[in-house]
Amino acid sequence: MAEDGQDDLEARRKRLESELGSLRKDEVSEQAKTAASAKNRKEMSKGLKLSSEFMAAIFAGFMIGYLLDRFAGTGPWGLIVFILLGFCAGVLNVLRSVGYVAEPEDRLKKDGE
Structure with missing residues (x-):
């Protein structure tokens, strides 16, 4: 009788472990999806x-050009x-935001050191 109870408990314990394992895998995959979604939103906003x-x-x-020509x-x-100046300024702003060109304050700090 005691062995039947132990076998039954052992079987239940193994079943619960397998169910918990599958739930943990689902939780990990859900966290990975959430992290990927957050990264996608961040890249889209950038x-x-x-x-x-x-x-x-x-x-x-x-x-500015239109108003200058008008008046x-x-x-x-x-x-x-x-x-053309606006285009150059736009390209420079994008390059600064991405990090290919240093900000003017950064260049002044490097020259002063």
């Missing part, structure tokens, strides 16, 4: 930030020059 900075610089150059009567030259 991409949107970079694209909006780029477009804002070009738009600012366009507006100074310089024809399309102000618009052309300031759109």
